Amino acid sequence: MITLSKIAKTFRTRDGNVTAVDNIDLTIDKGEIYGIIGYSGAGKSTLIRLLNMLEAPTSGTVSVAGKEMNKLSKRQLRQARQEIGMIFQHFNLLWSRTVEENIAFPLEIKGVSKVDQKKRVDELIKLVGLEGRGGSYPSQLSGGQKQRVGIARALANNPQVLLCDEATSALDPKTTDSILELLTDINKKLGLTIVLITHEMHVIRKICHQVAVMEQGKIVERGPVLDVFRKPQQAMTKEFVKQVTEPEETEEAINHLFKEDGIGHVLQLTFVGGEAQRPLITDVVRKFDVSISILQGKISQTQNGPYGSLFISMSGDKSQVDGAIAFIQEQKVDVEVIHHG
Numbered sequence: 001m002i003t004l005s006k007i008a009k010t011f012r013t014r015d016g017n018v019t020a021v022d023n024i025d026l027t028i029d030k031g032e033i034y035g036i037i038g039y040s041g042a043g044k045s046t047l048i049r050l051l052n053m054l055e056a057p058t059s060g061t062v063s064v065a066g067k068e069m070n071k072l073s074k075r076q077l078r079q080a081r082q083e084i085g086m087i088f089q090h091f092n093l094l095w096s097r098t099v100e101e102n103i104a105f106p107l108e109i110k111g112v113s114k115v116d117q118k119k120r121v122d123e124l125i126k127l128v129g130l131e132g133r134g135g136s137y138p139s140q141l142s143g144g145q146k147q148r149v150g151i152a153r154a155l156a157n158n159p160q161v162l163l164c165d166e167a168t169s170a171l172d173p174k175t176t177d178s179i180l181e182l183l184t185d186i187n188k189k190l191g192l193t194i195v196l197i198t199h200e201m202h203v204i205r206k207i208c209h210q211v212a213v214m215e216q217g218k219i220v221e222r223g224p225v226l227d228v229f230r231k232p233q234q235a236m237t238k239e240f241v242k243q244v245t246e247p248e249e250t251e252e253a254i255n256h257l258f259k260e261d262g263i264g265h266v267l268q269l270t271f272v273g274g275e276a277q278r279p280l281i282t283d284v285v286r287k288f289d290v291s292i293s294i295l296q297g298k299i300s301q302t303q304n305g306p307y308g309s310l311f312i313s314m315s316g317d318k319s320q321v322d323g324a325i326a327f328i329q330e331q332k333v334d335v336e337v338i339h340h341g
């Protein structure tokens with residue numbers, strides 16, 4: 001659905017050239033929810049704006065829904081953009097227009113008849129859950145409702161791709177979740193390809209199938225979300241993964257425990273997919289003469305299945321402990337000994 005080949009964007013500024021996107025190759029399949037994560041200044045906004053030619057690339061090619069975007073005339077580009085909807089962090093609604101009029105805006109531009117506009121707007125209002133609010137003005141809506149209007153407007157012309165530029169960054173956690181659920185729903189219902197940029201790993205965990213990590217204009221790591229969660233390679237990816245897999249206080253709590261006598265070995269077990277739901281600890285204490293205390297644990301759901309992280313302390317004879325660790329590893333659970341007792 002989307003292919004970027006050797007795409008680069010350099011801005012000329014008074015202080016010299018800034019390479020915001022540096023020679024990126026990227027393929028996004030139809031129907032995928034693809035997340036791009038990175039800190040501020042990594043080049044995410046520039047990258048996503050290259051997809052609909054809000055920024056023209058300095059070099060390389062961008063192909064979306066079978067069209068080579070950077071080779072189109074102005075008129076062809078306007079047409080190609082109808083296949084690409086976009087939503088924004090600050091919604092970008094027209095404040096003097098009602099919800100219905102905002103959603104109808106792209107239909108008006110396309111020259112759709114008033115009757116068909118009304119029909120389509122009603123469908124979209126239902127799709128995004130804004131029944132009864134069609135006559136309200138944006139200032140009368142909550143942040144979540146404003147973003148629903150943004151989503152409805154972006155979908156008005158039945159695009160094949162939806163670009164989300166930090167679409168939940170201005171929302172509180174509960175509203176963020178409800179918007180992410182709406183996006184997942186739309187992805188499933190309409191088979192829409194979604195590309196989103198974010199600095200929050202929670203967003204990636206909750207809805208993305210694939211993730212790319214960006215740093216200084218380059219993609220430094222990419223893959224299916226569960227794979228990247230399981231074995232993050234780069235230091236930056238590890239930091240992002242920690243945002244969702246380890247409660248903030250984990251490190252502090254575990255470090256505190258190291259000081260206690262007889263804490264034993266402290267292990268971090270990482271489960272992925274079906275393994276996250278197995279009674280592994282029961283199996284270990286049945287088979288080996290070890291005692292186990294659970295220190296902290298968390299299971300998170302991703303679009304590719306569950307992912308769990310469990311901290312335990314284990315004590316017993318060396319041979320029993322070694323046997324237990326080997327047994328856990330045989331169950332395809334990653335084990336890291338983070339403290340030797």
Ligand SMILES: Nc1ncnc2c1ncn2[C@@H]1O[C@H](COP(=O)(O)OP(=O)(O)OP(=O)(O)O)[C@@H](O)[C@H]1O
Nearest residue numbers: 011013018020038039040041042043044045046047
């Ligand atoms: N129009 C522009 N003119 C000059 N420099 C720019 C322009 N747009 C972006 N840049 C620079 O390109 C780099 C990448 O910016 P970009 O906004 O793409 O990053 P980002 O990851 O989206 O960060 P943020 O979340 O803060 O927007 C930054 O150094 C930025 O200053």
